Amino acid sequence: MIRKLTEQDHQQVLTFLSEEPSINLFIIGDIEAFGYSSEFQELWAEVDEQDTIKAILLRYHQSFIPYATGEFDVNGFVSIMKQYNQPIYLSGKSDIVEKFEVFEELSLGKKQVTFFAECLSDDCLGDNNVDVKKATIEDVDQIIELRSSIEEFQIRSDARKMLINAMESNTGRTYYTIRQGVMTACVSTTAENSISAMIVGVCTRKENRRQGLATAIMEKLFKVVLAEGKTLCLFYDNPEAGRIYKRLGFKDIGKWTMYR
Structure with missing residues (x-):
């Protein structure tokens, strides 16, 4: 199940993202700055039956960043992204965001793969x-x-x-x-x-x-x-x-x- 995240989820969100804190720098920074209910920022999570987070999707203006530690509901995240104005900008850890390439309706722009350093x-x-x-x-x-x-x-x-x-x-x-x-x-x-x-x-x-x-x-x-x-x-x-x-x-x- 995918649901909208709120301030009440904050501690579980940070615990989940802290598994890879550098990779999740953008999501953590945007949450600290703008929270969960800004006009230009929203967050969703895929959760299991115990309401444990399996994956997160951030929207910041027209930009989306997904994060997951294993398999996740790509179709569900795509359905959310399609509701917003084009063009859509997508970025994230390579093995996660590349799962979205098969969805032509997203009209993803030019792909750029880079090294991530710390x-x-x-x-x-x-x-x-x-x-x-x-x-x-x-x-x-x-x-x-x-x-x-x-x-x-x-x-x-x-x-x-x-x-x-x-x-x-x-x-x-x-x-x-x-x-x-x-x-x-x-x-x-x-x-x-x-x-x-x-x-x-x-x-x-x-x-x-x-x-x-x-x-x-x-x-x-x-x-x-x-x-x-x-x-x-x-x-x-x-x-x-x-x-x-x-x-x-x-x-x-x-x-x-x-x-x-």
Whole structure:
């Protein structure tokens, strides 16, 4: 049986998600920030006869993340997802979300499989003299413009709104460098919660690359977040980027698939 989750389910939900806390960073962070009954966020669970959770589905705006530890009612989750406006964005642990690919009615977008990595300490981080600033709401348009200039990035229609929501709810922050009034590089966190943070949006303007700007920003941001007692997570698919992250202390812990 699939049912809607409420605040009364919170402890069981956290216990279930804590089996893989890094993989479930997005779900945990969104629950802590927005709860179970927000206009843009809902959660459902498949439960057994004893009302024990077997699988969870999160909706955050147009994005869905499923999680399960074994077999689950994929058809039931698909029925829920179909009720919402297209396009649907789906992401999660690869062996879970790939079960949704056969449902053509979901009109899933381009598939991207990435490595999922985790960093637990700042032992590998160095010091630098680069002037790195923390972004505010006033910097959001520059962040979106910079990201839009990167060929590899796909900017969603609600990207600006989500970035503002993250800043206002303290579930995300961005650090950047600037030269002559133009943002040259930036790095963001998202889905920040009490135990972890996801690194996203690592980008440098084409004409400012190979100057160590993104690495300098990451070193600054990583030290701040790790000093707060949080674990850092990220996903990557570029081998060169992977080597940089591993030099900064990240280790692969699995694979993550997104449909955009």
